[in-house]
Amino acid sequence: ExxxxxxxxxxxxxxxxxxxxxxxxxxxxxxxxxYQQILGQGPKLLIQFQNNGVVDDSxxxxxxxxxxxxxxxxxxxxIQPAKLEDSAVYLCASSARLLAGTSLDTQxxxxxxRLTVL
Amino acid sequence: xxxVTQSPEALRLQEGESSSLNCSYTVSGLxxxxxxxxxxxxxxxxxFTLYSAGEEKEKERLKAxxxxxxxxxxxxxxxxxxxxxxxxxxxxxxxxxxxxAGTTVTVRA
Numbered sequence: 001e002x003x004x005x006x007x008x009x010x011x012x013x014x015x016x017x018x019x020x021x022x023x024x025x026x027x028x029x030x031x032x033x034x035y036q037q038i039l040g041q042g043p044k045l046l047i048q049f050q051n052n053g054v055v056d057d058s059x060x061x062x063x064x065x066x067x068x069x070x071x072x073x074x075x076x077x078x079i080q081p082a083k084l085e086d087s088a089v090y091l092c093a094s095s096a097r098l099l100a101g102t103s104l105d106t107q108x109x110x111x112x113x114r115l116t117v118l
Numbered sequence: 119x120x121x122v123t124q125s126p127e128a129l130r131l132q133e134g135e136s137s138s139l140n141c142s143y144t145v146s147g148l149x150x151x152x153x154x155x156x157x158x159x160x161x162x163x164x165x166f167t168l169y170s171a172g173e174e175k176e177k178e179r180l181k182a183x184x185x186x187x188x189x190x191x192x193x194x195x196x197x198x199x200x201x202x203x204x205x206x207x208x209x210x211x212x213x214x215x216x217x218x219a220g221t222t223v224t225v226r227a
Contacts, residue, residue, distance in 0.1 A: 111159075112160070
């Protein structure tokens, strides 16, 4: 079974430029997540989708970050304009559903996109 | 406030030297405790899910256990290929996954 795909793997931009990341989840997975992982820290949730609807985006800096999941499959995360502090790895994850019983369903991660903002 | 704390931050082991990693949490309404392995330059790789206190799961040289306040990841007779960062994450009542900062394990041959 193919895993979560992400592109590009690496991106270097100047501050104030814009950038977009793409994610293709595991086939059939209804729930998709975007995380930000700063060096030396655990991943931090930015936004989660159930099919093509937003479940939670409370930690997404909406003045500069946006995300969409068209047709409930692929997703894109955009940053415009980028700041130095946005340098991080952006991880996409998917799960078959939000809950498995009363617990969260297992999330499977892609390889991530390493963003460097100069 | 929900919190997840992992210790130690780093662990250096000799091949064959067993040890344990700790993940302590203060969470209301735990919706699962997850362990992941992350290699440099890669995304987290799922290892285990634990649902209730007293539960244990094993995979090769790894064994995860869960109590009401913490989880342990035991590494038995580690090999160099077990070198990685191990992340603990807890499922919260608001349907989010909250990660600890991880424990970086280095196993020397």
